[in-house]
Amino acid sequence: MNGTPFADSAVVKRLLAQIVLPLLIANFLLPLSAQAQRTATVYAIKGGKIHTLAGPAIDNATVIMREGKIAAVGVNVEIPLGAQVIDATGLDVYPGLFDPVTQVGLAEVGAVSATVDVAELGDINPELVAATAVNPASEHIPVTRASGITHVIAVPGAPGFEVQAGGLISGRASAFSLSGWTFDEMQISPSVAMVVNWPIIRTRTFDFATFGYKEKPFQEAKKEYDKSVNELGDWLDRARHYAQAKEKGSPALYERDLKLESLVPVVKGTMPLLVIAAQARDIRNAVEFCTKQNVKMILADGSQAWKVKDLLKEKNIPVILGPTERVPDEEDDPYDKPMSQPAELHAAGIQIAFSSFGFSFSRRLSQFAGTAVAYGLPHDEALKAVTINAAEMFGLGDQLGTIEPGKIANLIVTTGDPLEIRTDVRYLFIRGELTSIDNRHRALYEEYRKRSEQAH
Amino acid sequence: MRRASIFAILLASFTGALGAFAQTPQPVFIQNATILTVTHGNIEHGSILVRDGKIAAVGTNLKAPDGATLIDATGQFIVPGIIDCHSHIAIDGNVNEGAPAVSSMVKISDVLNPEDKHMYIDLAGGVTTANILHGSANPIGGQTVVIKLRWGKLPSALPFEGALPGIKFALGENPKHSNFGPPPGMPQRYPATRLGVEEVIRQAFTEAREYKKTWDDYDRRRTSGERDLIPPRRDEKLEPLVEVLEGRRYVHAHCYRADEILMLIRVANEFGFKVRTFQHVLEGYKVADEIAASGAGGSTFSDWWAYKMEAYDAIPYNAALMQERGVVTSINSDNPDEARHLNQEAAKTMKYGGVSPNDALKLITLNPAIQLGIENRVGSIDVGKDADLVFYNHDPLSVYAVVQKTLIDGEVYFDRATDLARRPELEKEKQSLLDKEKKAGEEEKGEEKAEKKSEKKSEKKPDKHKPPESGDSVEIIERGVR
Numbered sequence: 001m002n003g004t005p006f007a008d009s010a011v012v013k014r015l016l017a018q019i020v021l022p023l024l025i026a027n028f029l030l031p032l033s034a035q036a037q038r039t040a041t042v043y044a045i046k047g048g049k050i051h052t053l054a055g056p057a058i059d060n061a062t063v064i065m066r067e068g069k070i071a072a073v074g075v076n077v078e079i080p081l082g083a084q085v086i087d088a089t090g091l092d093v094y095p096g097l098f099d100p101v102t103q104v105g106l107a108e109v110g111a112v113s114a115t116v117d118v119a120e121l122g123d124i125n126p127e128l129v130a131a132t133a134v135n136p137a138s139e140h141i142p143v144t145r146a147s148g149i150t151h152v153i154a155v156p157g158a159p160g161f162e163v164q165a166g167g168l169i170s171g172r173a174s175a176f177s178l179s180g181w182t183f184d185e186m187q188i189s190p191s192v193a194m195v196v197n198w199p200i201i202r203t204r205t206f207d208f209a210t211f212g213y214k215e216k217p218f219q220e221a222k223k224e225y226d227k228s229v230n231e232l233g234d235w236l237d238r239a240r241h242y243a244q245a246k247e248k249g250s251p252a253l254y255e256r257d258l259k260l261e262s263l264v265p266v267v268k269g270t271m272p273l274l275v276i277a278a279q280a281r282d283i284r285n286a287v288e289f290c291t292k293q294n295v296k297m298i299l300a301d302g303s304q305a306w307k308v309k310d311l312l313k314e315k316n317i318p319v320i321l322g323p324t325e326r327v328p329d330e331e332d333d334p335y336d337k338p339m340s341q342p343a344e345l346h347a348a349g350i351q352i353a354f355s356s357f358g359f360s361f362s363r364r365l366s367q368f369a370g371t372a373v374a375y376g377l378p379h380d381e382a383l384k385a386v387t388i389n390a391a392e393m394f395g396l397g398d399q400l401g402t403i404e405p406g407k408i409a410n411l412i413v414t415t416g417d418p419l420e421i422r423t424d425v426r427y428l429f430i431r432g433e434l435t436s437i438d439n440r441h442r443a444l445y446e447e448y449r450k451r452s453e454q455a456h
Numbered sequence: 457m458r459r460a461s462i463f464a465i466l467l468a469s470f471t472g473a474l475g476a477f478a479q480t481p482q483p484v485f486i487q488n489a490t491i492l493t494v495t496h497g498n499i500e501h502g503s504i505l506v507r508d509g510k511i512a513a514v515g516t517n518l519k520a521p522d523g524a525t526l527i528d529a530t531g532q533f534i535v536p537g538i539i540d541c542h543s544h545i546a547i548d549g550n551v552n553e554g555a556p557a558v559s560s561m562v563k564i565s566d567v568l569n570p571e572d573k574h575m576y577i578d579l580a581g582g583v584t585t586a587n588i589l590h591g592s593a594n595p596i597g598g599q600t601v602v603i604k605l606r607w608g609k610l611p612s613a614l615p616f617e618g619a620l621p622g623i624k625f626a627l628g629e630n631p632k633h634s635n636f637g638p639p640p641g642m643p644q645r646y647p648a649t650r651l652g653v654e655e656v657i658r659q660a661f662t663e664a665r666e667y668k669k670t671w672d673d674y675d676r677r678r679t680s681g682e683r684d685l686i687p688p689r690r691d692e693k694l695e696p697l698v699e700v701l702e703g704r705r706y707v708h709a710h711c712y713r714a715d716e717i718l719m720l721i722r723v724a725n726e727f728g729f730k731v732r733t734f735q736h737v738l739e740g741y742k743v744a745d746e747i748a749a750s751g752a753g754g755s756t757f758s759d760w761w762a763y764k765m766e767a768y769d770a771i772p773y774n775a776a777l778m779q780e781r782g783v784v785t786s787i788n789s790d791n792p793d794e795a796r797h798l799n800q801e802a803a804k805t806m807k808y809g810g811v812s813p814n815d816a817l818k819l820i821t822l823n824p825a826i827q828l829g830i831e832n833r834v835g836s837i838d839v840g841k842d843a844d845l846v847f848y849n850h851d852p853l854s855v856y857a858v859v860q861k862t863l864i865d866g867e868v869y870f871d872r873a874t875d876l877a878r879r880p881e882l883e884k885e886k887q888s889l890l891d892k893e894k895k896a897g898e899e900e901k902g903e904e905k906a907e908k909k910s911e912k913k914s915e916k917k918p919d920k921h922k923p924p925e926s927g928d929s930v931e932i933i934e935r936g937v938r
Contacts, residue, residue: 111635111764140762162763325800326793327577332886334879335580360762367800370855421803421855441761445773445809448741452781 042066043432044079045413048088053095053380053388054402063093065409065432073403084434086427088413094383095403096150096410096428097418099362100390101274101300101320101355103163104144104152105134105176110162110360119157119166123228124235126262128171130154131190134183140359142439145178147363148418148425150410151188151400152178153390157195158276158300160358165276168228169235170195172262173274175396177410179430188408192394193298194266198277198286199228229289236293239263272296272394274320278329280307287315298393301357303329306341309348318351318393323361324368336375342385343376353390354382370419382419408432483507484843484866485520489529492852494536494814494822495836504534506843509865514837532860535817535852536836537584537844538798539824541755542708542735542788545574545586545795546603546614552591553598557631557646557656560623561692562598564588568611574792575607579870581796582846582859583789585616587828589624589735592710595631595647595656597624599696600708602828604844604864620829622732623696625709627653627716628766635764654719661727664697671698706732706829708755712766714742721750733827735788737778738770744781753784753827757794758801759808775819776809786824803853813853 043065050061052073062079064071079085108115117133134154144152155173157166172191180186203221207214242260245253265271275286278301287308290297299305302319303326305312312319321342328337345352354369356362369382377385388401399408409432415424428435484506491502491514505513505521520526544551548569553559568588578586584605590598600622603614629635632648647653670688678685699705707724711717711734724731733753734740738761740747740754747754756778761770779785787802789795802819805811811819825835834842843866850857862870 109762109765109768111629143761323793325797327574327796331573332882335577335875360760363759367855371797371800374850374856374858419855421800422806422853424807441771441773441808444769444771445741445777448744449777451742452745452777 041433042071042080042083043086043409043429043434044077044083045086045088045093045411045427046079048091048093048413050093050403051095051383052403053383054404061093063403063411065429068409068431068433070403070405070407070409070411070432072405086413086434088427091426092414092416092418093403094148094412094414094418095387095401096412096430097148097365097386098353098390098400099144099149099152099356099365099386100353100394101155101158101173101322101357102152102362103154103158103160103359104140104178104362105136105138105154105359106130106156107163107359108135108138108140116163118163119170121167123167123231124169124259125156125167125171126169126194126235126266127258128156129174129190130156130171131174131176131183131187134174134176134186136180136182136186139440140362141178142436143360143441144362145428145430145435146425146437146439146442147366148412148414148428149362149365150178150412150428150430151176152362153192153394155193155195155274155300157197158357159197160356161361162358165197166195168197168199168232169263170197172271175394177408177430179433179435188396188399189394191265191271192396193272193274194263196232196273196275196286198275198282199225200279200282201225229285233289233293235259235263236267236295240267243267266295267293269294269296272298274298274300276300278303280304283308284311287311287317290317291315300355302345303338305350306337306344309345309350312345313349318353318389319345320353320355320390320393321345321368322355322357323364324354324371339371339375342369342372342382343378346377346381351389351393352381353385353393355390366419367421370421373419379419386419483512483521483524484527485518485524486527486529486534486845487518487520489532489534489847491837492533492535492814492817493837494817495838497814502534504837504843504845506863506866509843509867511837511839511841511843514839527861529847531849533848533850533852533857534837535582535799535846535848536821537834537842537846537862537864538582538820539786539828539830539835540578540583540586540789540795540798540820541733541786541824541827542790543578543583543586543588543795544591544790545578545792546570546572546588546605548572552593554591554593555645557594558596558660558693559590559594559598560596560660560694560696562590563601564590564598565601565615565621568601568603568614570607570609570611570614574795575605576870577792578789578795579605579607579862580859580872580875582799582848582852582862583795584844584846584862584864584869585825585828585830585834586795587622587708587788587824589622589708592624592626592630594624595626595653596660596697597626599623599705602830605869606864607869616828616830616833618830618833620704620706621696621699622706622708622828623700625657625707625720625731627709627711627720628713629764630710631656650713650716650719653716654723657720657723658726660694660697661701661723661729664694664701665727667691667694668698668701700729701727703730708733708735710735712736712738712770714739717743718746721746721752724750732829733786736790738767738774740783741771741774741777742769744778744783747778748782753786753823754778755786755788755824755827757790758787758804772804772808776805776811779805779811779815779819780809784823784826785819786827787819788824799848799852799857800855803855806853816853 046062049059051057061075062077063073103118106117153173153175157170159165173193174190175188175192176186201221203216204213239260243264277283277286300320301322305319324339326338369386373379373382391397391401411429412425413427486504491499503518548567553562587602589600602616602619606613731752733755735755737754737756756774759772761767775785798820802816805816822835825831834844845863847861848857860872
């Protein structure tokens with residue numbers, strides 16, 4: 001009497017099995033199947049030389065892509081019935097290139113602040129995430145893609161040729177593929193690292209009032225520097241306490257703090273700090289800091305990493321290097337230091353990756369790597385430094401960076417060595433879909449070529 | 457300051473070493489090279505004979521004359537010295553005189569610094585000649601100069617002998633101050649629109665034309681024998697513009713958008729002068745036919761875009777498309793980072809626009825030579841031209857090519873092997889200078905301590921970093937003397 005009709009477990013089970021579950025499943029699958037429809041095509045690239053970067057290159061091999069992933073690679077791979085076949089005879093197949101420190105998607109026109117969402121005000125912004133402002137319609141996405149770059153990381157606060165650096169903790173960097181209607185479609189991982197612009201002991205600052213430089217005593221500059229470093233440490237300590245309170249205490253006993261909450265994965269060791277530092281002294285201090293704090297560190301920029309290579313090797317800190325074709329930092333550095341440093345770091349056993357630190361210059365990524373080869377870096381290591389190495393640094397190595405079954409099918413078909421300047425990208429796949437390499441530049445070129453033809 | 461002085465010493469010792477090699481009076485014979493002449497094809501296993509700084513012979517069946525200095529270039533590629541049509545190296549001090557809208561009175565030749573380290577870095581990138589310009593703060597900027605990168609020589613040895621001087625013009629966002637305001641306390645300067653930029657240029661040339669007429673009248677009356685004439689007042693702002701009107705000074709105009717390019721062509725036609733080159737000219741591809749018809753050249757970047765609004769329609773096909781439409785086109789650096797790899801930047805036109813390898817090479821050699829009016833002297837490997845040569849270990853249009861040697865007038869100004877060999881010695885020298893400095897610092901500290909002890913009574917300690925107040929000054933001066 002006091003039970004409901006559904007109290008009978010058999011009835012409940014039947015109901016679940018016959019009505020509720022199928023409904024739930026159908027509901028759940030709806031968006032997935034809509035997505036699946038777009039990626040339903042099975043692609044096979046055959047006849048090309050496949051540089052898997054997980055082993056030796058395979059001549060005249062086939063790669064199969066299904067549902068966004070690489071399904072099979074090899075010589076004796078059967079092409080499934082109904083697969084779209086790309087003939088890559090005479091061409092080369094490589095993993096898509098990866099530019100890990102960029103403002104791609106966050107900035108459109110460097111000098112027009114309305115189009116730039118890179119550096120937020122304030123010094124402590126761990127709760128910010130680049131993904132929020134990545135513009136899927138940015139013209140930079142197809143332009144970058146045309147150079148064989150299939151995925152990037154947008155880094156809030158990353159300094160570059162075109163934009164100002166952000167604050168001490170600038171936010172979280174987001175990894176995404178360079179194709180999709182929305183960020184949700186593009187995303188690989190919205191929070192891959194916490195960005196820290198390591199403070200600098202700045203004794204000399206540009207003063208706009210006098211249009212000259214203002215000198216500051218070292219001790220004073222050092223005090224400001226120490227204050228910043230202490231502040232960073234304080235935030236991590238507080239995040240640790242916050243994590244403990246959240247885990248062990250009652251929810252009534254702590255107040256939710258969005259900044260601290262965002263820092264918890266860092267102190268738990270699941271999210272690396274992407275520390276942007278150039279000078280040897282700053283790199284050394286940053287490494288010591290991260291060791292003491294027991295947090296994972298990736299060094300970005302690292303202009304003078306060669307001066308502290310033993311320490312970087314000892315602490316196993318990977319380095320993401322900026323453009324290699326710069327003028328050396330110090331006046332009496334060897335003239336070729338930025339170009340030869342990658343070889344030097346590699347020889348010291350340090351994992352390196354190349355990056356543009358830009359948005360409009362992202363397409364130069366392979367040029368930076370090629371130049372490092374010219375100055376001594378082994379060619380296969382340079383290829384890894386624009387593909388798998390950075391993926392590993394950010395914990396994405398099982399998803400990206402090589403042509404292996406199960407990985408995201410981001411890959412390129414080229415007319416040769418992707419580090420060589422004149423090499424063209426013929427086909428580009430993102431999440432297993434053949435993706436256009438048309439872009440604003442190609443369109444303008446064709447449009448204005450027509451103008452000249454009409455005149456004659 | 458300390459760093460600068462160490463560098464100066466290193467520089468002096470280094471150029472000394474090169475000079476000893478360079479000043480050999482004998483001819484230089486380069487053999488077994490792949491020579492990319494630019495004008496008459498590539499020569500495999502070729503030789504170049506250099507006599508008195510000039511190319512005396514080029515070919516395959518040459519014999520080294522007795523007593524010639526031999527350079528074996530087996531496996532190497534030799535190209536003409538790279539010419540950078542837009543550079544700001546070797547300038548001592550600020551590049552911009554930003555106060556007036558017309559700053560034609562200022563001269564780069566007054567502030568040449570032959571010890572700028574960027575010269576050496578450019579030489580290591582194969583650059584032998586550069587057009588040195590002011591910045592782009594003014595619609596009409598300062599007087600430019602073409603230099604050879606004779607690093608470490610006297611300032612007077614830098615200018616390219618006989619090269620016509622130039623003047624920098626600038627159109628668009630920079631002269632109208634779109635992306636930066638005036639320094640605090642300074643008023644906004646006219647112009648602030650592209651309309652105003654045109655007006656500034658037209659006004660200046662209107663004045664220049666009047667000024668020229670005044671002088672022409674005076675000269676005519678004087679030569680016809682009139683006496684007791686008072687010469688017109690000289691105007692250093694207008695004189696270079698008169699030279700432009702008379703075709704004795706080239707106009708190098710910084711520009712981006714198609715409309716402003718057409719504007720300057722119109723103004724130039726109105727006043728009867730020619731624009732020699734449009735610089736950057738990122739939308740040049742939109743009006744390539746008009747530029748070609750005006751006779752102007754286009755000196756552009758390979759693939760820069762989107763750093764500002766007027767660069768948003770920039771495309772990497774620009775050089776190829778301008779060249780295709782008959783514009784004499786070059787690729788320039790605008791900064792020393794870029795000047796390190798102009799060969800790579802030129803190579804990009806093969807990818808973006810299908811330019812042939814030889815035409816790609818022309819973008820950084822013969823074409824900029826034509827733009828600067830020095831093609832009879834440099835820009836290709838031909839008999840009679842200056843022996844400005846760059847040795848690469850690979851095809852220079854490959855990303856893997858590294859400059860091995862750079863020669864100007866037959867003199868070696870950069871040699872990679874020498875540079876590498878000297879590094880341990882330089883490192884040692886640097887360390888000894890640093891040690892010396894450190895020791896001196898410690899001694900000074902010791903003295904200070906002793907001083908402080910003896911001055912225990914004094915309450916107020918002088919702060920070394922603070923500018924001296926009147927009371928402190930005597931002591932500071934005394935310490936300086938000691």
